[in-house]
Every structure is written in structure tokens, then in C-alpha cells.
Amino acid sequence: MFNPGSKLYAIRKSKCPRCHQGNLFKSSLFSGQGVYNMHKRCAVCDQDFELEPGFYWGAMYIGYALYTLYMLTAIALLFFGTALTLNQSFALTMLGALIMVPYIARRARVWWINIAIRYNKKIAQKSTLKPLDKKIK
Numbered sequence: 001m002f003n004p005g006s007k008l009y010a011i012r013k014s015k016c017p018r019c020h021q022g023n024l025f026k027s028s029l030f031s032g033q034g035v036y037n038m039h040k041r042c043a044v045c046d047q048d049f050e051l052e053p054g055f056y057w058g059a060m061y062i063g064y065a066l067y068t069l070y071m072l073t074a075i076a077l078l079f080f081g082t083a084l085t086l087n088q089s090f091a092l093t094m095l096g097a098l099i100m101v102p103y104i105a106r107r108a109r110v111w112w113i114n115i116a117i118r119y120n121k122k123i124a125q126k127s128t129l130k131p132l133d134k135k136i137k
């Protein structure tokens with residue numbers, strides 16, 4: 001389920017949705033080089049990561065769903081699991097939401113591109129033999 005070849009693997013590891021080998025992002029979220037610091041193309045299979053201009057606008061829908069899930073879960077856990085009032089739980093959850101903005105924004109992009117592009121086993125196997133890492137940098 002979480003092995004190469006499954007969507008969840010590519011989503012969890014932020015890998016190219018087509019070959020599950022190339023990285024989507026140039027650097028870690030905590031490197032300070034920007035939230036949306038993505039490669040233009042896959043370094044392994046040459047898949048274009050910006051399918052059309054404004055492609056990632058659709059990731060807002062995924063981000064909205066992820067925020068909603070986070071907010072409902074966090075408020076419920078804080079309200080029912082601690083002695084906090086509903087307003088205190090909401091305020092603490094909002095503070096956490098502000099901190100999570102970059103993380104959720106990246107996750108939304110990863111989900112969005114994985115919805116649009118399917119895994120291709122043949123390309124993945126061929127790409128393993130001839131990595132294009134040097135060509136793309």
C-alpha cells in the first residue's frame with residue numbers, strides 16, 4: 001500500500017506521480033528555500049510537473065479539504081480531550097493552522113498532481129535504467 005507503485009507512496013514521499021522516483025520539490029520544507037520550490041520536470045522520467053498554466057490553482061480545493069479535516073479533528077480533540085472551552089480550543093486550533101500553512105500547501109500540490117497523473121510501470125522501469133538527473137539541473 002505504501003510501496004513504490006501505489007499513489008500513497010508517491011504522495012507520502014512527494015515523488016513524481018508517473019515514475020515514483022524523481023522528487024517533486026527541490027528542497028525540504030524547512031530549508032528556507034520556499035514552499036513551492038518545485039522542479040519543472042521530473043529528473044528521472046522527464047514528466048512535466050506544470051501541466052498547464054495555473055495548474056496548481058486546483059490544489060486549493062485539496063488544501064481546503066485538508067484544512068477542514070485538520071480543524072475539525074483538532075477542535076474535537078482539544079474540546080473533548082482536554083479541559084479547554086470551545087473558544088479556547090478554536091483559538092489554539094487557529095494558531096496551529098497558521099503554523100501549518102506551508103505544510104498543507106505543499107501536501108495539496110502533491111495530492112493534486114497525483115490526481116492528474118497516473119503511475120506508469122513501464123516508464124518507471126525504463127527510467128531506472130537511464131536516469132536523467134544530470135540533464136535536468
Ligand SMILES: [Zn+2]
Nearest residue numbers: 016019042045
Ligand atoms: Zn518521474
